[in-house]
Amino acid sequence: xxxxxxxxxxxxxxxxxxxxxERAGRNPDDITLVAVSKTKPTADILEAIEAGQLxxxxxxxxxxxSKMKETDMPxxxxxxxxxxxxxxxxxxADRVNWIxxxxxxxxxxxxxxxxxxxxxxxxxxxxxxxxxxxQKGGCAPEDLAEILKAAQNYEHVQVRGLMGMAAFxxxxxxxxxxxxxxxxxxDSHQQYNGGSVNLKHLSMGMTNDMEVAIQEGATMxxxxxxxxxxxxxx
Ligand SMILES: *Cc1c(COP(=O)(O)O)cnc(C)c1O
Numbered sequence: 017x018x019x020x021x022x023x024x025x026x027x028x029x030x031x032x033x034x035x036x037x038e039r040a041g042r043n044p045d046d047i048t049l050v051a052v053s054k055t056k057p058t059a060d061i062l063e064a065i066e067a068g069q070l071x072x073x074x075x076x077x078x079x080x081x082s083k084m085k086e087t088d089m090p091x092x093x094x095x096x097x098x099x100x101x102x103x104x105x106x107x108x109a110d111r112v113n114w115i116x117x118x119x120x121x122x123x124x125x126x127x128x129x130x131x132x133x134x135x136x137x138x139x140x141x142x143x144x145x146x147x148x149x150x151q152k153g154g155c156a157p158e159d160l161a162e163i164l165k166a167a168q169n170y171e172h173v174q175v176r177g178l179m180g181m182a183a184f185x186x187x188x189x190x191x192x193x194x195x196x197x198x199x200x201x202x203d204s205h206q207q208y209n210g211g212s213v214n215l216k217h218l219s220m221g222m223t224n225d226m227e228v229a230i231q232e233g234a235t236m237x238x239x240x241x242x243x244x245x246x247x248x249x250x
Contacts, residue, residue, distance in 0.1 A: 022060060023067035025243045026051070029226075033237065036230045047230060050095050050219075052240030054079065055247045058086045064243065065092065073097045073116075073238050077104040084111045097179075097219075097238055099153055102126050110134035116141045116179040116219050116238075119155045121166035124173050131172035139176050141219050142167075144201060146180040146194040154180065157201055161208060168211035177217030177235070178202050188225035195220055195232035202233070 030049060037044040052073040053061050061072060061083060070091060074080035075098025084094055095114040100123050109130030118124060118140045131138045142163055145154030155163060160178075167175045180198040182191035202218055209215055221229025221237040229237060241247060 020245065022063045022243060026064060026067050026069055029239055029242055032226070033230065036227050040231045042230070046235055048236045050097075050236055050238045051243050052097065052222075052238050053083070053244060054098075054240060056244045058083050060244055061087055065089065071095060073240075075099075077101065077108055080112065081107045084108070095238075106130045106133075109138060110136065112138060114139045114141065116236075117143045117153060118163075118175075119143045119145075119153050121163050124163075124167050124170060124175070127173040128170040129172075136172065138173050140167075140173050141177045141179040141217060142175060143179045143181075144198060146197050147183040147191070149183055152181050152183075157197070160201060160205055164205060164208035164213055164215075167213050168208075170212045174212045174214070177215050177219065178205075179219035181222070182220070182225050182229075184224075188228045191225055192228050192232065195225075195229050195234070199233045 033047055033049060034044040037047055048071055050071045050073040051064055051069050054075045071093045073095040074083060080096055093113045094111060095116060096108060096112050097116045100117055105126045109127060115138060127138050142160060143154040144157055144160060145152055178198055182194045185191055198218060198220055202215055206215055217235045218233050219236040221234045223239055223242040226237050
Protein backbone atom coordinates (compact mmCIF):
# COMPACT_ATOMS: atom_id res chain seq x y z
CA UNK A 17 0.00 0.00 0.00
CA UNK A 18 1.46 3.32 -0.98
CA UNK A 19 1.28 6.29 1.37
CA UNK A 20 -0.42 8.67 -1.01
CA UNK A 21 -2.73 6.53 -3.11
CA UNK A 22 -5.86 7.13 -1.03
CA UNK A 23 -8.28 5.82 -3.66
CA UNK A 24 -6.17 2.71 -4.21
CA UNK A 25 -5.84 2.11 -0.47
CA UNK A 26 -9.61 2.41 -0.03
CA UNK A 27 -10.21 -0.14 -2.76
CA UNK A 28 -7.69 -2.53 -1.22
CA UNK A 29 -9.23 -2.21 2.26
CA UNK A 30 -12.74 -2.69 0.95
CA UNK A 31 -11.63 -5.81 -0.91
CA UNK A 32 -10.01 -7.12 2.24
CA UNK A 33 -13.22 -6.49 4.22
CA UNK A 34 -15.26 -8.33 1.59
CA UNK A 35 -12.87 -11.26 1.55
CA UNK A 36 -12.60 -11.63 5.32
CA UNK A 37 -16.37 -11.28 5.77
CA GLU A 38 -17.16 -13.86 3.12
CA ARG A 39 -14.66 -16.33 4.56
CA ALA A 40 -16.26 -15.82 7.97
CA GLY A 41 -19.69 -16.50 6.48
CA ARG A 42 -20.78 -12.89 6.91
CA ASN A 43 -22.37 -10.43 4.50
CA PRO A 44 -19.80 -7.70 3.66
CA ASP A 45 -22.66 -5.20 3.36
CA ASP A 46 -23.13 -5.50 7.12
CA ILE A 47 -19.71 -3.94 7.71
CA THR A 48 -19.21 -0.19 7.43
CA LEU A 49 -15.76 1.15 6.71
CA VAL A 50 -15.11 4.30 8.74
CA ALA A 51 -12.08 6.12 7.33
CA VAL A 52 -10.18 7.63 10.26
CA SER A 53 -8.77 10.91 8.97
CA LYS A 54 -7.42 12.31 12.26
CA THR A 55 -4.34 14.52 11.89
CA LYS A 56 -4.70 14.42 8.08
CA PRO A 57 -5.60 17.49 6.01
CA THR A 58 -9.10 18.11 4.69
CA ALA A 59 -7.68 17.70 1.18
CA ASP A 60 -7.14 14.01 1.97
CA ILE A 61 -10.76 13.69 3.07
CA LEU A 62 -11.93 15.31 -0.17
CA GLU A 63 -9.78 12.87 -2.12
CA ALA A 64 -11.39 9.95 -0.29
CA ILE A 65 -14.88 11.37 -0.91
CA GLU A 66 -14.00 11.67 -4.58
CA ALA A 67 -13.18 7.95 -4.46
CA GLY A 68 -16.62 7.20 -3.04
CA GLN A 69 -15.89 7.03 0.70
CA LEU A 70 -18.70 8.51 2.85
CA UNK A 71 -17.93 7.62 6.48
CA UNK A 72 -15.16 9.49 8.29
CA UNK A 73 -13.89 9.32 11.87
CA UNK A 74 -12.04 11.91 13.94
CA UNK A 75 -10.81 11.78 17.52
CA UNK A 76 -10.49 15.44 18.50
CA UNK A 77 -13.60 17.53 18.86
CA UNK A 78 -12.29 20.79 17.47
CA UNK A 79 -10.54 19.08 14.58
CA UNK A 80 -13.80 17.34 13.73
CA UNK A 81 -15.69 20.62 13.98
CA SER A 82 -13.45 22.39 11.50
CA LYS A 83 -13.26 19.46 9.08
CA MET A 84 -17.07 19.14 9.06
CA LYS A 85 -17.30 22.84 8.16
CA GLU A 86 -14.56 22.76 5.54
CA THR A 87 -16.03 19.69 3.87
CA ASP A 88 -19.65 20.84 3.99
CA MET A 89 -21.21 17.87 2.21
CA PRO A 90 -24.59 16.66 3.41
CA UNK A 91 -23.98 13.06 2.33
CA UNK A 92 -20.83 12.63 4.39
CA UNK A 93 -21.38 10.71 7.63
CA UNK A 94 -19.19 11.93 10.51
CA UNK A 95 -18.09 9.74 13.39
CA UNK A 96 -16.49 11.00 16.57
CA UNK A 97 -14.23 8.31 18.06
CA UNK A 98 -12.09 10.12 20.64
CA UNK A 99 -12.30 11.25 24.25
CA UNK A 100 -15.41 13.29 24.95
CA UNK A 101 -15.36 16.51 26.93
CA UNK A 102 -18.74 17.71 28.15
CA UNK A 103 -18.02 21.38 27.45
CA UNK A 104 -17.06 20.68 23.82
CA UNK A 105 -20.02 18.53 22.76
CA UNK A 106 -21.82 21.70 21.66
CA UNK A 107 -19.20 22.23 18.94
CA UNK A 108 -20.03 19.02 17.11
CA ALA A 109 -23.67 18.25 18.02
CA ASP A 110 -25.13 20.25 15.13
CA ARG A 111 -23.46 18.04 12.52
CA VAL A 112 -21.88 14.84 13.87
CA ASN A 113 -23.82 11.67 13.04
CA TRP A 114 -22.22 9.04 15.29
CA ILE A 115 -20.37 9.28 18.59
CA UNK A 116 -18.57 6.00 19.35
CA UNK A 117 -16.96 6.96 22.60
CA UNK A 118 -19.66 7.45 25.23
CA UNK A 119 -18.28 5.99 28.44
CA UNK A 120 -20.52 7.69 30.99
CA UNK A 121 -24.25 8.41 31.19
CA UNK A 122 -23.61 12.12 31.73
CA UNK A 123 -22.35 12.45 28.14
CA UNK A 124 -25.67 11.14 26.80
CA UNK A 125 -27.49 13.85 28.70
CA UNK A 126 -25.31 16.56 27.19
CA UNK A 127 -25.49 15.09 23.66
CA UNK A 128 -29.29 14.91 23.98
CA UNK A 129 -29.47 18.55 25.05
CA UNK A 130 -27.14 19.89 22.34
CA UNK A 131 -28.55 17.74 19.53
CA UNK A 132 -32.02 18.79 20.68
CA UNK A 133 -31.05 22.46 20.36
CA UNK A 134 -30.07 21.71 16.77
CA UNK A 135 -33.25 19.70 16.17
CA UNK A 136 -31.30 16.55 15.41
CA UNK A 137 -30.78 13.01 16.55
CA UNK A 138 -27.24 11.74 17.12
CA UNK A 139 -26.44 8.04 17.18
CA UNK A 140 -24.21 6.90 20.03
CA UNK A 141 -22.20 3.80 20.86
CA UNK A 142 -21.11 2.99 24.38
CA UNK A 143 -17.36 2.48 24.58
CA UNK A 144 -16.29 -0.40 26.77
CA UNK A 145 -12.75 -0.84 28.02
CA UNK A 146 -11.99 -4.32 26.70
CA UNK A 147 -8.20 -4.25 27.01
CA UNK A 148 -8.12 -3.47 30.71
CA UNK A 149 -5.51 -0.78 30.02
CA UNK A 150 -5.92 2.41 32.03
CA GLN A 151 -4.92 4.71 29.18
CA LYS A 152 -7.74 3.40 26.98
CA GLY A 153 -11.16 4.95 27.39
CA GLY A 154 -14.42 3.14 27.94
CA CYS A 155 -16.60 2.05 30.80
CA ALA A 156 -15.87 -1.06 32.81
CA PRO A 157 -17.87 -4.05 31.51
CA GLU A 158 -19.77 -4.19 34.80
CA ASP A 159 -20.96 -0.58 34.40
CA LEU A 160 -22.49 -1.11 30.97
CA ALA A 161 -25.95 -2.17 32.16
CA GLU A 162 -26.35 0.94 34.27
CA ILE A 163 -25.41 3.23 31.38
CA LEU A 164 -27.83 1.47 29.03
CA LYS A 165 -30.65 1.83 31.55
CA ALA A 166 -29.95 5.54 31.84
CA ALA A 167 -29.93 5.82 28.03
CA GLN A 168 -33.46 4.62 27.34
CA ASN A 169 -35.43 7.83 27.62
CA TYR A 170 -33.71 10.31 25.34
CA GLU A 171 -35.19 11.90 22.24
CA HIS A 172 -32.11 13.32 20.57
CA VAL A 173 -29.54 10.63 21.20
CA GLN A 174 -30.09 6.98 20.42
CA VAL A 175 -27.75 4.21 21.50
CA ARG A 176 -27.14 1.69 18.73
CA GLY A 177 -24.27 -0.42 19.95
CA LEU A 178 -20.88 -0.81 21.55
CA MET A 179 -17.35 0.25 20.69
CA GLY A 180 -14.06 -1.17 21.87
CA MET A 181 -10.35 -0.70 21.28
CA ALA A 182 -8.04 -3.65 21.64
CA ALA A 183 -4.57 -3.43 23.11
CA PHE A 184 -1.78 -2.55 20.68
CA UNK A 185 0.02 -5.79 19.95
CA UNK A 186 2.07 -7.08 17.08
CA UNK A 187 0.11 -10.27 16.58
CA UNK A 188 -3.63 -9.46 16.32
CA UNK A 189 -4.47 -13.04 17.30
CA UNK A 190 -3.56 -11.96 20.84
CA UNK A 191 -6.49 -9.55 21.04
CA UNK A 192 -9.14 -11.97 19.80
CA UNK A 193 -10.34 -12.53 23.40
CA UNK A 194 -10.91 -8.75 23.75
CA UNK A 195 -13.16 -8.68 20.69
CA UNK A 196 -14.92 -11.83 21.90
CA UNK A 197 -15.56 -10.06 25.20
CA UNK A 198 -17.20 -7.10 23.44
CA UNK A 199 -19.38 -9.44 21.37
CA UNK A 200 -20.41 -11.32 24.52
CA UNK A 201 -21.34 -8.07 26.25
CA UNK A 202 -23.28 -7.04 23.16
CA ASP A 203 -25.25 -10.31 23.25
CA SER A 204 -25.81 -10.37 26.99
CA HIS A 205 -27.03 -6.74 27.10
CA GLN A 206 -29.72 -7.04 24.43
CA GLN A 207 -32.14 -7.24 27.35
CA TYR A 208 -31.61 -3.51 27.90
CA ASN A 209 -33.03 -2.61 24.50
CA GLY A 210 -36.03 -0.33 24.82
CA GLY A 211 -36.93 3.30 24.17
CA SER A 212 -33.91 4.97 22.62
CA VAL A 213 -31.62 1.95 23.09
CA ASN A 214 -31.33 -0.75 20.44
CA LEU A 215 -28.00 -2.56 20.28
CA LYS A 216 -27.24 -3.32 16.62
CA HIS A 217 -23.64 -2.30 16.04
CA LEU A 218 -20.20 -3.37 17.16
CA SER A 219 -17.49 -0.84 16.33
CA MET A 220 -14.20 -2.69 16.61
CA GLY A 221 -11.11 -3.25 14.51
CA MET A 222 -8.37 -0.90 13.31
CA THR A 223 -5.64 -1.24 10.69
CA ASN A 224 -3.73 -3.94 12.56
CA ASP A 225 -6.56 -6.02 13.93
CA MET A 226 -9.40 -5.51 11.44
CA GLU A 227 -9.43 -9.09 10.22
CA VAL A 228 -9.84 -10.59 13.70
CA ALA A 229 -12.49 -8.00 14.58
CA ILE A 230 -14.57 -8.89 11.52
CA GLN A 231 -14.29 -12.58 12.34
CA GLU A 232 -15.58 -11.77 15.84
CA GLY A 233 -18.58 -9.77 14.62
CA ALA A 234 -17.58 -6.14 13.92
CA THR A 235 -20.18 -4.13 11.99
CA MET A 236 -17.98 -1.03 11.83
CA UNK A 237 -14.23 -0.99 11.37
CA UNK A 238 -12.25 2.21 12.01
CA UNK A 239 -9.29 2.34 9.65
CA UNK A 240 -6.77 5.17 9.53
CA UNK A 241 -3.19 4.45 8.55
CA UNK A 242 -3.99 1.79 5.93
CA UNK A 243 -5.97 4.47 4.05
CA UNK A 244 -4.23 7.76 4.71
CA UNK A 245 -0.72 6.57 5.57
CA UNK A 246 1.19 6.65 8.82
CA UNK A 247 0.61 9.50 11.26
CA UNK A 248 3.29 11.52 12.98
CA UNK A 249 1.14 12.00 16.06
CA UNK A 250 -2.40 11.32 17.34
C1 LIG B 1 -6.67 6.35 15.36
C2 LIG B 1 -7.83 5.50 15.68
C3 LIG B 1 -8.24 4.48 14.80
C4 LIG B 1 -7.51 4.14 13.51
O1 LIG B 1 -6.25 3.62 13.77
P1 LIG B 1 -5.32 2.96 12.62
O2 LIG B 1 -4.44 2.05 13.38
O3 LIG B 1 -4.59 4.09 11.97
O4 LIG B 1 -6.20 2.25 11.68
C5 LIG B 1 -9.36 3.75 15.13
N1 LIG B 1 -10.04 3.98 16.27
C6 LIG B 1 -9.70 4.95 17.13
C7 LIG B 1 -10.51 5.16 18.36
C8 LIG B 1 -8.58 5.74 16.87
O5 LIG B 1 -8.24 6.69 17.74
